[in-house]
Amino acid sequence: MSTATSSRPSEEPVRLVHVGLGDWGTNWERHAIPPVPEVDRVALVDPHEPTLRAAQETFGVPDAACFTSLDAALGAVRADAVLLTTPMTTHVPFALEALAAGAHVLVEKPFAGTVAEAREAVEVAERAGLTLQVSQNYRSYPAPQEARRLLRAGAVGELSAVAVDFRRWDHDAPAGASRHYDFPHPLLFDMAIHHVDLLRMITGRDAVEVYAKVMDPPWSRYREEASAALTVEMTGGLVVSYRGSWVSRAPQTAWAGRWSLEGSDGHLAFTSRGGEGPDDDELELTTATGPGAGEPRRVELARPALWGRSAGLRAFAAAVRGGPAPETTGRDNLGSVALMEAAARSAASGRVEAVEQVGQVQRVQEEQA
Numbered sequence: 015m016s017t018a019t020s021s022r023p024s025e026e027p028v029r030l031v032h033v034g035l036g037d038w039g040t041n042w043e044r045h046a047i048p049p050v051p052e053v054d055r056v057a058l059v060d061p062h063e064p065t066l067r068a069a070q071e072t073f074g075v076p077d078a079a080c081f082t083s084l085d086a087a088l089g090a091v092r093a094d095a096v097l098l099t100t101p102m103t104t105h106v107p108f109a110l111e112a113l114a115a116g117a118h119v120l121v122e123k124p125f126a127g128t129v130a131e132a133r134e135a136v137e138v139a140e141r142a143g144l145t146l147q148v149s150q151n152y153r154s155y156p157a158p159q160e161a162r163r164l165l166r167a168g169a170v171g172e173l174s175a176v177a178v179d180f181r182r183w184d185h186d187a188p189a190g191a192s193r194h195y196d197f198p199h200p201l202l203f204d205m206a207i208h209h210v211d212l213l214r215m216i217t218g219r220d221a222v223e224v225y226a227k228v229m230d231p232p233w234s235r236y237r238e239e240a241s242a243a244l245t246v247e248m249t250g251g252l253v254v255s256y257r258g259s260w261v262s263r264a265p266q267t268a269w270a271g272r273w274s275l276e277g278s279d280g281h282l283a284f285t286s287r288g289g290e291g292p293d294d295d296e297l298e299l300t301t302a303t304g305p306g307a308g309e310p311r312r313v314e315l316a317r318p319a320l321w322g323r324s325a326g327l328r329a330f331a332a333a334v335r336g337g338p339a340p341e342t343t344g345r346d347n348l349g350s351v352a353l354m355e356a357a358a359r360s361a362a363s364g365r366v367e368a369v370e371q372v373g374q375v376q377r378v379q380e381e382q383a
């Protein structure tokens with residue numbers, strides 16, 4: 015029997031069950047959760063006993079708060095919410111289990127491999143009046159936040175073209191020696207989901223159709239695509255060129271990539287998430303008229319008190335305590351999953367694929383205007 019509650023008094027910390035203590039889940043415990051006093055992580059769950067015990071020891075968690083199943087944890091511990099840092103294929107099944115027990119859910123990207131699967135969890139959460147949020151941590155960094163603000167303020171006029179480049183070299187391990195080589199859609203699902211989600215956030219538009227071409231070299235050790243070029247049409251006819259690669263020997267980009275946003279009156283260029291913190295973010299604005307016209311001008315970026323996952327976790331806790339819905343609700347994220355899913359479909363079919371119209375970015379912005 016669950017002891018979860020549907021909302022939390024605003025002065026009490028949100029009691030969080032954390033499922034998945036692999037590489038990234040451990041990193042959450044070490045870096046993302048501690049700066050957020052609004053949450054109290056009350057239990058750890060991992061079905062892999064040695065992983066669970068290693069995390070228990072590292073973080074000094076008592077036996078009574080360590081479990082090999084979510085069901086056991088929710089039955090034994092008073093909790094308000096569940097954090098999922100498990101592999102993608104388990105996200106929706108775990109989310110449904112948590113929601114059924116009356117717990118709010120914060121889930122790592124990618125939410126799910128298909129819109130159909132993700133939508134089921136979204137609808138269950140909405141019916142139950144519970145928060146379901148996707149951790150799209152790249153949104154909470156200074157450069158994309160400022161890019162969105164400047165675009166909305168008309169700093170480059172009417173947006174006419176967007177180009178994004180992501181390049182890393184993750185190919186040093188011999189064949190068979192890296193888990194990454196065997197990931198399902200290591201570029202599109204594991205990485206490009208961040209970039210397509212930023213694209214929707216920054217432009218305030220959803221994708222309409224996409225053409226994806228896998229461009230892996232013959233020596234790639236990845237089972238599925240390690241690199242791809244996408245041409246995406248967004249609402250309003252805006253065309254986006256995206257190139258992403260795990261096997262690039264060209265100069266490496268920051269994790270959020272290098273962005274170029276051209277408009278009728280100027281140009282914005284930014285890069286973000288060089289490391290874990292916000293200090294490597296950079297943004298340049300070039301205006302066509304006025305003082306310094308034609309010269310790229312570095313824009314000072316404010317350093318946020320919290321960024322990335324911690325900022326999202328704080329927004330999640332606020333929502334659970336009866337505050338506003340977070341920006342990256344499961345419902346909002348359907349638009350990002352739809353583009354990711356259509357890109358994978360296009361890569362397989364060799365054709366331009368329509369993107370399922372599920373996003374609400376534009377509607378939300380129109381309501382806010």
Ligand SMILES: NC(=O)c1ccc[n+]([C@@H]2O[C@H](COP(=O)([O-])OP(=O)(O)OC[C@H]3O[C@@H](n4cnc5c(N)ncnc54)[C@H](O)[C@@H]3O)[C@@H](O)[C@H]2O)c1
Pocket residue numbers: 033034035036037038039060061062065099100101102104122123124149151204
């Ligand atoms: N936002 C980011 O920047 C970022 C970075 C890295 C990873 N991630 C995401 O975090 C999630 C976890 O990634 P990871 O690299 O830590 O993976 P991982 O494989 O290292 O760890 C996953 C953990 O989940 C556990 N687990 C719980 N239930 C499971 C089940 N039913 N089946 C299999 N394993 C189960 C595994 O035992 C393992 O300890 C993924 O969704 C990944 O995309 C996000």
